[in-house]
Amino acid sequence: MSITKILVLGKTGEGKSTLCNYILKYNEKKCKESSAPGLCTKTVDGFISNHYKDIFMIDTPGLSDSSGEDQIIVDRIRKAIKDKHSQGIRAIILVSNINTDRLSFDDKRLLLIYCKMFPIPEFWYHVGIVFSKSYDYFPEEALNGFKSTKQKEFLHDLIKTIENHTNELNKTLPPDRQIQIPGVIQAFFTDCGELLPGFNHDRTDKEIERLINWARGNDYLDFSRTDFNTDMDIN
Numbered sequence: 385m386s387i388t389k390i391l392v393l394g395k396t397g398e399g400k401s402t403l404c405n406y407i408l409k410y411n412e413k414k415c416k417e418s419s420a421p422g423l424c425t426k427t428v429d430g431f432i433s434n435h436y437k438d439i440f441m442i443d444t445p446g447l448s449d450s451s452g453e454d455q456i457i458v459d460r461i462r463k464a465i466k467d468k469h470s471q472g473i474r475a476i477i478l479v480s481n482i483n484t485d486r487l488s489f490d491d492k493r494l495l496l497i498y499c500k501m502f503p504i505p506e507f508w509y510h511v512g513i514v515f516s517k518s519y520d521y522f523p524e525e526a527l528n529g530f531k532s533t534k535q536k537e538f539l540h541d542l543i544k545t546i547e548n549h550t551n552e553l554n555k556t557l558p559p560d561r562q563i564q565i566p567g568v569i570q571a572f573f574t575d576c577g578e579l580l581p582g583f584n585h586d587r588t589d590k591e592i593e594r595l596i597n598w599a600r601g602n603d604y605l606d607f608s609r610t611d612f613n614t615d616m617d618i619n
């Protein structure tokens with residue numbers, strides 16, 4: 385059985401560790417979660433799922449405008465990938481809270497960082513978005529409304545933003561290393577929080593199955609290549 389590694393990235397507090405724990409399905413939580421302000425996860429940690437035996441989740445510290453630690457975190461994530469996960473990553477998940485309306489200035493800043501962090505031509509074809517906190521108690525119609533707004537506005541803006549960033553980067557890259565941007569980015573809507581009385585995680589479980597099947601179907605990204613191995617300044 386080939387292992388599918390999923391790298392989870394995003395802003396602090398959006399639900400990266402909670403998503404990892406949900407997929408890992410151990411009795412005790414492997415990844416620390418917290419609702420307290422400030423960065424919770426400090427290190428890059430990977431675990432094989434106790435349920436999906438071929439799925440390996442890589443949780444990362446969140447980026448944050450206000451922490452002043454983004455460069456350290458970016459270096460830490462890149463080092464962990466180079467040292468431990470240069471082979472085996474099939475999917476990258478960006479976690480974003482569904483309850484924030486638009487792509488913020490900080491989201492755009494983060495997308496630029498990811499573009500610089502991963503100057504790999506096919507990188508963005510391996511990226512999906514998890515809209516966390518798509519609460520179980522949202523009625524179906526409300527969730528459908530969210531989904532359509534996210535597709536029409538958020539994901540549209542996100543692709544445009546990556547396009548703008550990569551157009552700049554591509555000017556500095558030779559033809560065979562030009563970054564490619566997909567027309568569509570996969571989106572998944574999950575509530576991985578504690579179950580409230582009277583609700584179930586059926587909707588989330590279907591989305592997680594879809595996410596995992598999508599990840600399994602991807603090729604491996606090769607992070608041992610030289611274009612990933614140069615130092616990177618986020619500014």
Ligand SMILES: Nc1nc2c(ncn2[C@@H]2O[C@H](COP(=O)(O)OP(=O)(O)OP(=O)(O)O)[C@@H](O)[C@H]2O)c(=O)[nH]1
Pocket residue numbers: 394395396397398399400401402403416417418419420422423424425426444445446447479516517518574575576577578
């Ligand atoms: N109900 C619900 N709560 C969530 C969900 N995702 C995250 N949370 C809550 O949001 C808070 C932050 O979640 P974390 O998983 O620690 O966030 P993180 O992205 O790992 O944060 P950092 O480690 O600081 O980068 C915790 O209190 C979680 O319980 C979700 O899908 N549903």
Ligand SMILES: [Mg+2]
Pocket residue numbers: 400401402416417424425443444445446
């Ligand atoms: Mg975390």
